[in-house]
Amino acid sequence: MGEIKLMKGNEALAEAAIRAGMQAYFGYPITPQSEVIEYLAREEPKHNYVLLQAESEVAAVNMMYGAGGAGGRVLTTTSSPGFSLMQEGVSYMTCTEIPGVFANIVRGGPGLGTIQPSQGDYFQAVKGGGHGDYHVIVLVPNSVQEMADHVFLAFELADKYRIPALILSDGAIGQMMEKLELPDPVPYKPNKPWATTGKTKDRERNILTSLYIKSEDMEIKNIHLQKKFREIEANEVRFDEYKTEDAEVIITSYGLTSRVAKKAVDIGREQGIKLGLFRPITVWPFPKGRIAELASRDDIRFFISIEMSAGQMVEDIQLNVCGKKPVHFYGRMGGIVPTPQEILDTVQSHLKE
Secondary structure (H helix, E strand, O other): OOEEEEEEHHHHHHHHHHHOOOOEEEEOOOOOOOHHHHHHHHHHHHOOOEEEEOOOHHHHHHHHHHHHHOOOOEEEEEOHHHHHHOHHHHHHHHHHOOOEEEEEEEEOOOOOOOOOEOOOOHHHHHOOOOOOOOOOEEEOOOOHHHHHHHHHHHHHHHHHHOOEEEEEEEHHHHHOEEEEEEOOOOOOOOOOOOOOOOOEOOEOOOOOOOOOOOHHHHHHHHHHHHHHHHHHHHHOOOEEEEOOOOOOEEEEOOHHHHHHHHHHHHHHHHOOOOEEEEEEOEEEOOOHHHHHHHHOOOOOOEEEEEEOOOOOHHHHHHHHHOOOOOEEEEEOOOOOOOOHHHHHHHHHHHHOO
16 A cells, blocks of 8 residues: 555645656746645655756756657646647657656636636647647546556656657646545666667667658658557547446536536436536547447437536537537636536536427
C-alpha cells in the first residue's frame, strides 16, 4: 500500500512526478498551477533532478525539446495562456518524436480571463493546438488521486510512443485538497537509443529534427506519424461508466464536471430517472467506439454533454453518435461550475420534449 496523504492537486502532481523518475522540470509560474514549481523547488535538495524557472513559457517548452531530445524524462506545467505560448514547441516535439509530459491546469478564458476553473481548452488539447497534422495523448483527471496517477501514466505513454502527453486538468482540481494514496517510487531506467547523447566509438551521433525541406520527405514523415496515432487510438483508449447498464439518458462529462454529473445521476435515480454517466479518461484518443455502441442501444433516449465551456467535447459526442440519438449540451463558462440541480433541470426539460 502506498503512502496516504492529504494534498492539493498541484502538489500531488509534483510529488508524483518526483516518484515517477522526473529528471528535469522547466516552467514559468502562472495561477492556478504555481504550487507545482513551488513544491518542486522545496523538494529539490532531497532529489536528483534539474529545476529551472524559465523566463517564459516559450523558453520552457524549448528546454523541454532539448532535454527530452537528450533522453531526459521531462515535465512542464502551466495554465491556459501559458499553454497557448507553448504550442509551436509541442508541434515541434511531436514531429521530432520527443517525449515529454505537459500539464495544463485550465482557467477561464478566452484572453487573460480569470483564475477560476474551466474546460475551455478542450479543442486546443485534442485537435492539435499548434500547426500541422498532429495529436498528443490527453489525459483528463477528475480527482487529486488521478492527478498523481496520471503523471505515472503520462510518462509511460510518452516514452512508449515517443510523443508528448498532456494532463488536462483545471484550477479547481489543482487547488482542492483531498486524501490520496501516492504511488510508490519507480526507478527510472532510461532506454532511449535514439537520444542525442553524442557520438561514441560504438555508434554514430543521432540527429533529431522536424525540418524536412522536400515535400516528399515531409509526407513520408507525416505518414509515419499518422500510423503511430492510429496505433495509439487502437490501444490507449480509457473511459469509465457509472450506471449506464439500464440508462435511458447518458450524461457525458470529464474532469471536475464528471463528479458533479455523478451526483446528478444519483439524485435522478432517486427520482426515478434512469441516468447514466459516461466519463472519458482519455479525450485523445477519444473513446469513440464505446460512444457509438451506446448510441446503438434502443433504450437510450438521448445524450447530454455537461462541460465548463461553451460546448467543445459535445462535438466529439455528436460525431460518434452519428445521428442515431439526439445530443444535447449544458455548460457554464467563466470559471463557474454547474450544479447537480442545474444538470437535472436540463435533463428534465429535454425529457418533456
